[in-house]
Amino acid sequence: MIITETTVREQIVATADRLFYAQGYNLTGINQIVEEAGVAKASLYYHFPSKEDLCVAYLQRRAEKWSAKLQKFLTGTNDPRECIIKCFECRSEYLIENNYSGCSYIRIIAEMPQRSKKINQRAILNKEGQRRFFIEKVKELKNTSGISTVDLANIIFLLFDGSTMQSQVYRDIAPVKNAIKALKVLI
Amino acid sequence: MIITETTVREQIVATADRLFYAQGYNLTGINQIVEEAGVAKASLYYHFPSKEDLCVAYLQRRAEKWSAKLQKFLTGTNDPRECIIKCFECRSEYLIENNYSGCSYIRIIAEMPQRSKKINQRAILNKEGQRRFFIEKVKELKNTSGISTVDLANIIFLLFDGSTMQSQVYRDIAPVKNAIKALKVLI
């Protein structure tokens, strides 16, 4: 029965996603996940060899959620400058929707300095995806700032991560607004 | 015997500092701290009522270490623009010296989304100290960017946190260098 199969697995990842993101990876136990997901522990370990693998699935899910939201947000926008600014506005919405939980990849790396290679690699992979987005958009700009294309994209990426992080710390989207002000000077 | 008294307490905080910063707060147990510090568990709980309080002492110690390093680094520099740039260069050194462990306050907040008020408050207190430093320096600048003084300081602060964070993720100081490039456009 395909419906049940995906439902249980999906239910596990959805619950892990919610709990890891809200409480942090290390403070969330397997027992809490199976309990709140309403599945048996054996089912979890049937689908995921370890908590670590479940974490990788969680990171992937976060990336997909963000990516989908951004794509929807950018629909109809062609101007690259407008795209970049909208990306920050989208981030603002995302943070509010998710109770200022910040960036899942950064949080995981902050929690596990060098423990798990699998998790670390996945997080960096996702981060690089975000960076590439900015690089592509900046390439479409006519760059008048005197900074190279890649440098400019990296600076925007810096503002993106910095404002996401600070918004979590202060539980307020003011840092994202500040980042947008910086953008309007830079591009 | 005053020497012994301060030595034991200091030894505990120093060890907690090293381990919390390298491994993360939640992944570091009290047992490991007392073992590596070479003190009795009872001594730790004599000086600190709980792990949480030890964590506050750790955060304070980190702030003092950074503050001392920065002050030394800025000796002889009067130009505010130069001060701000040097602050980033100092950060670069700090990150290398500390094996790219990032910002202790941000890391703690990333680990404990809303658990401990004591820790959260201490972290935000320290962050506000950093922000005030930039505000003061920007006030001394003749601001030609068209951005308000506080906004500009907040943007610099954003670059500071963002580059610290990304340097941890990538284990490389390139993000700090990018932040300095941004600074040279902004101020």
Add this chain to the structure above:
DNA sequence: GAACAGTCAGACAAGTTTGTCCGCATTGTT
């Protein structure tokens, strides 16, 4: 000389952690 602060080693409590395993039920496929 008595009280006291500080430190030690380590047992102990009570709970949590990840992960394994067992027996049994349900399902779709062969």
Add this chain to the structure above:
DNA sequence: AACAATGCGGACAAACTTGTCTGACTGTTC
């Protein structure tokens, strides 16, 4: 009808968690 895949509940293992407590030993201070 047999079988493999998937699910369930829950016991269990082995280790780890924070924190408490006991009892003994210092050196200082009153």
